[in-house]
Structure formats: C-alpha cells, structure tokens
Amino acid sequence: MKELQGRKFVLFFGIPFGVICILLGNPYFAIVSLIIMIIGIDEFYKLSVSKGAYPDRYFGFLMTIFIALVYYLKLSIGDDIIFGSLCIFVVMGILNELFQEKRNALLNISTTFAGILYVPVLLGTVIALREYDQMNGTYIVLALFISIWACDTAAFFCGTWWGRTKIFPRVSPKKTWVGSISGLLASVFVFAVFSRIELLGVNLGFIGALVLGCISGLFGQVGDFAESLMKRDAGVKDSGSILKAHGGVLDRFDSLIFAAPMIYFSVNFLTKN
Amino acid sequence: MKELQGRKFVLFFGIPFGVICILLGNPYFAIVSLIIMIIGIDEFYKLSVSKGAYPDRYFGFLMTIFIALVYYLKLSIGDDIIFGSLCIFVVMGILNELFQEKRNALLNISTTFAGILYVPVLLGTVIALREYDQMNGTYIVLALFISIWACDTAAFFCGTWWGRTKIFPRVSPKKTWVGSISGLLASVFVFAVFSRIELLGVNLGFIGALVLGCISGLFGQVGDFAESLMKRDAGVKDSGSILKAHGGVLDRFDSLIFAAPMIYFSVNFLTKN
Numbered sequence: 001m002k003e004l005q006g007r008k009f010v011l012f013f014g015i016p017f018g019v020i021c022i023l024l025g026n027p028y029f030a031i032v033s034l035i036i037m038i039i040g041i042d043e044f045y046k047l048s049v050s051k052g053a054y055p056d057r058y059f060g061f062l063m064t065i066f067i068a069l070v071y072y073l074k075l076s077i078g079d080d081i082i083f084g085s086l087c088i089f090v091v092m093g094i095l096n097e098l099f100q101e102k103r104n105a106l107l108n109i110s111t112t113f114a115g116i117l118y119v120p121v122l123l124g125t126v127i128a129l130r131e132y133d134q135m136n137g138t139y140i141v142l143a144l145f146i147s148i149w150a151c152d153t154a155a156f157f158c159g160t161w162w163g164r165t166k167i168f169p170r171v172s173p174k175k176t177w178v179g180s181i182s183g184l185l186a187s188v189f190v191f192a193v194f195s196r197i198e199l200l201g202v203n204l205g206f207i208g209a210l211v212l213g214c215i216s217g218l219f220g221q222v223g224d225f226a227e228s229l230m231k232r233d234a235g236v237k238d239s240g241s242i243l244k245a246h247g248g249v250l251d252r253f254d255s256l257i258f259a260a261p262m263i264y265f266s267v268n269f270l271t272k273n
Numbered sequence: 274m275k276e277l278q279g280r281k282f283v284l285f286f287g288i289p290f291g292v293i294c295i296l297l298g299n300p301y302f303a304i305v306s307l308i309i310m311i312i313g314i315d316e317f318y319k320l321s322v323s324k325g326a327y328p329d330r331y332f333g334f335l336m337t338i339f340i341a342l343v344y345y346l347k348l349s350i351g352d353d354i355i356f357g358s359l360c361i362f363v364v365m366g367i368l369n370e371l372f373q374e375k376r377n378a379l380l381n382i383s384t385t386f387a388g389i390l391y392v393p394v395l396l397g398t399v400i401a402l403r404e405y406d407q408m409n410g411t412y413i414v415l416a417l418f419i420s421i422w423a424c425d426t427a428a429f430f431c432g433t434w435w436g437r438t439k440i441f442p443r444v445s446p447k448k449t450w451v452g453s454i455s456g457l458l459a460s461v462f463v464f465a466v467f468s469r470i471e472l473l474g475v476n477l478g479f480i481g482a483l484v485l486g487c488i489s490g491l492f493g494q495v496g497d498f499a500e501s502l503m504k505r506d507a508g509v510k511d512s513g514s515i516l517k518a519h520g521g522v523l524d525r526f527d528s529l530i531f532a533a534p535m536i537y538f539s540v541n542f543l544t545k546n
Binding site: 225 | 320321324325326353355356357359360361363364367368370371374376377378379380382383384386387390391394395398441443444492495498499502503505506507531534535537538541
C-alpha cells in the first residue's frame with residue numbers, strides 16, 4: 001500500500017512540478033536539480049555513516065554546486081581544465097581529511113568521493129541535457145522523465161499481475177523478469193511517441209528514439225538495483241524521509257541517476273553523426 | 274636505520290633507473306609509470322581491505338590502463354568524451370558490484386573509486402607532463418623528481434639535526450617545521466637551478482620556476498602526510514613490501530602523487546599566458 005501511495009504522490013504533485021521545471025528550463029530547472037542533488041548526496045552520506053564512515057558533507061555539497069555549474073555551462077571549458085579541477089578536487093578532498101580528527105580516514109575519503117561521483121556527476125547531466133540544443137533539450141528531458149515514470153509503473157503493475165521469476169532476489173526481492181521487460185517496452189513506447197509527434201528534433205531519427213527508449217528503460221532499472229544494493233548494505237529500507245512516507249530523494253531518483261548520463265551522451269553521439 | 278637504507282636504495286638504484294626512463298621518454302616512461310600505478314592502486318586496495326572493504330582490483334587495474342592512455346594522448350579527446358567516460362565508468366563500477374556476492378557493497382564501491390582517483394588520476398599526470406612540449410617536458414619531469422628527492426633528503430637531515438616542533442604528530446610523528454621548511458627551500462633551489470641553466474623552456478620565466486619549486490615542495494610534503502594518514506588509519510607501517518625493506522610503491526611515490534598533478538596544471542597555466 002505504501003508503494004502505491006508513493007506512486008499517487010508522484011502522480012499528483014511530483015509530475016506537474018517536474019514538468020513545469022522542465023518547461024521553464026534553466027536556470028530554474030538547474031536550481032531545482034541542484035537542490036535535489038544536495039539532498040541526494042546527503043542521503044548517500046547518511047547511508048555511509050551507517051557503514052562506519054564519516055564523509056565530509058560540506059565538501060560534498062561544495063563539489064555538487066561546482067559540478068552543477070560545470071554542467072550548466074555545457075561542459076565547454078576545455079578538457080585540461082576539467083582534468084585539472086578533477087585533480088585539484090581529489091587533492092583538496094584528501095587534504096581536508098588531514099584536518100578532521102575522525103577515525104576511518106580512508107573510508108571517509110572514499111565515501112566522500114563516491115557520493116560526489118554517484119549523485120552530482122551522474123544526476124547533474126540532466127542539467128546539461130536540458131541545455132541541449134534549445135527546444136529539443138526540453139522534450140528529450142520530458143521524454144526521459146515520462147519514460148522512467150512509465151517504466152516504473154508498467155514494471156510495477158505487470159510484475160504484480162503476471163510476474164513470477166525474480167531477477168535479483170538478493171538485491172531487490174520483488175523485481176520480476178515480466179515486470180522488467182514490460183517496463184523496458186513502456187519506456188521505448190514513450191520515446192517512440194515523442195519521436196512520432198516530432199518533438200525530439202530532426203537529427204534524431206525514429207531508430208535513434210527507440211535506442212534512447214531502450215537505454216532509458218534499461219539503465220533506469222539498473223539504477224534502481226544499484227540503489228537497492230547500497231540501501232540493503234546499509235541496512236535501511238528508504239534512503240531518507242524527506243518525501244515523508246515515500247522515502248528519500250535517492251529512492252525517487254535512483255533510475256534517473258543512471259539513465260540521465262547515458263541518455264545525455266547517447267544524444268550527443270547519435271546527433272553528431 | 275631502515276629509513277636510511279631506503280634512501281640508499283633510492284640513491285643507487287631508483288634514481289638512475291628513474292632518470293633513464295625520463296630521458297627515454299614515452300612510451301617507455303608511460304609503461305613504467307603504468308606498472309608503478311598498478312602496483313600502487315593494488316596497495317591502496319590492500320589498505321582498504323584492512324578497513325573492511327572489498328574493492329574490485331581488476332576494475333581498478335582496467336581503469337588505470339584507460340587513464341594512463343588518456344594522459345598519454347595528452348587529454349586531447351574533447352571534454353564531452355571525458356565527462357562521458359567518467360559517467361560510464363561510475364555506472365560500470367556500481368553495476369559491477371551488483372554481480373559480486375560481497376558484503377559492504379557501499380564501501381566496496383567507494384574504495385574502488387577512491388583508489389582510481391588517488392593513484393592513476395593523480396599520478397598519471399606525470400605521463401602527460403612528460404609529453405609536454407617535447408624537450409621541456411623531459412626537464413620539467415626531471416626537475417620534479419629531483420626536487421622531491423631533494424626535499425625529502427633536506428627535510429630528513431635538517432629535521433633530524435635541528436628539528437623540534439612537530440607539524441602533525443597525530444598523522445606523522447616525526448615531521449618537524451624545520452625539516453619541512455628546509456625541504457621546501459631545497460625543492461625551490463632545484464627548480465631555480467634548472468631554470469638558470471635554461472632547461473625549463475623560455476615560456477617559463479625564473480619566477481615561474483620558483484613557483485613550481487614551491488608547489489612541488491609544498492604538495493610533495495602534503496602528499497606524504499596524506500599517505501601517512503591512510504596508512505595510520507589502516508594500521509600498517511608500510512603500504513607494501515615490493516621494494517623489500519623500503520616499503521611499497523605508495524610509500525616511495527606519495528609525494529609525487531600530489532606534486533605531479535599540481536605541477537602539470539601549473540605548467541599549463543603559467544605557459545599559456
């Protein structure tokens with residue numbers, strides 16, 4: 001029942017709000033994404049604490065802001081500078097730990113970095129994707145969000161009705177092959193519709209749209225498993241409680257965390273040729 | 274005594290071998306660096322194991338080879354591709370953990386990534402630095418290696434003779450302010466000499482060389498503290514025993530891990546203007 005309530009909440013509040021943000025575009029979309037990422041990385045750090053690590057939250061927040069800015073500027077800052085900042089950020093992160101009087105330095109450093117890689121580096125690509133080619137960026141992000149929601153919904157209902165064989169009972173005890181394949185098809189369907197009503201731009205043909213649908217459906221579900229794995233390891237059911245009965249931000253955006261970067265780079269790759 | 278023996282070993286075997294590799298240049302220098310990085314990341318992973326994490330060594334090795342290649346190609350692959358690979362590497366790393374039947378998934382993922390950031394991402398910059406502007410790259414790398422060795426040696430002897438006040442007794446019980454400042458001066462001196470005999474190239478003036486000397490001396494010593502912090506946390510004295518009585522690769526290259534990226538990006542910055 002709680003599962004269903006979460007879905008209702010997303011339906012009546014989350015979806016309209018998300019759609020408005022996507023349509024308004026940056027900087028609004030970027031700001032909302034940034035807030036979500038900061039809450040998300042904080043949830044990751046709370047999971048880490050339950051594993052005995054003490055990551056540096058403020059360092060993580062600072063890097064989240066920085067990475068959001070990089071994606072907002074559409075990465076056009078030269079690869080030397082990107083690699084340079086990456087190195088400086090690693091050095092700073094380790095240096096920072098020198099001045100903390102905490103146990104488990106090695107784990108603290110490791111989880112601080114992992115949070116940054118898992119949340120802003122991956123999820124932040126939605127900001128860059130929204131910036132993509134003006135008009136089309138809007139609809140690609142919209143298609144991505146709807147496809148993930150469709151995938152989730154189809155997987156939930158088809159899995160509940162017809163699902164038998166579990167995929168990964170060790171990690172996620174409920175997910176079935178029937179549900180997963182239905183989710184994938186639903187995701188492809190969403191992108192196909194967006195392509196047919198010509199919202200994805202001319203450079204991205206119908207086949208390209210189907211490919212994006214597959215990527216979204218596949219990596220969205222993989223992201224779901226990945227987050228389950230980490231929650232299970234940390235021994236919690238939800239990553240947070242900011243959305244009240246509906247869990248944390250990571251619970252709601254786990255699919256997007258994996259699907260967004262894959263879609264972003266696929267769009268760049270598919271439209272370059 | 275063991276400390277002094279390690280120094281002798283470096284003097285009689287390590288330095289000549291290092292100098293030959295630097296003079297020969299890439300691909301030889303790159304290959305030797307790659308081998309050192311693979312041993313180094315493996316040592317980091319062994320430290321992690323003693324903290325209860327089970328990082329994926331082979332994933333780390335694979336990424337080390339990939340990053341060495343990126344630095345060898347002088348980063349000229351476009352920032353979209355760098356960010357794309359970074360995202361794909363994070364997704365792959367987490368995905369990979371899904372198929373491992375190991376406890377502590379969150380820590381395993383975190384330490385796997387941290388090892389990649391700490392060793393190949395930082396240390397790999399020596400490969401890019403060696404490629405820098407043909408001739409000058411040779412001598413900048415040579416100056417870097419000699420300055421770190423000089424810094425180490427000056428800090429050791431001056432610290433032993435005149436040192437009193439400890440810098441960071443919690444992390445590194447022996448290091449003194451006198452030793453550290455002597456090391457810094459020695460490092461600056463090496464770069465000053467290289468600049469005076471006109472080996473660093475015309476774009477990099479005398480002031481530029483002094484700046485590089487400071488950076489090498491400063492970050493080299495910070496790198497030393499950083500490694501001490503992690504070893505202390507893991508409860509070991511040496512990161513490994515590959516160099517027999519002289520500890521592991523991380524023990525010998527801890528200064529370079531921090532100094533190399535800082536020198537690389539400073540050189541790029543100083544010669545661009």
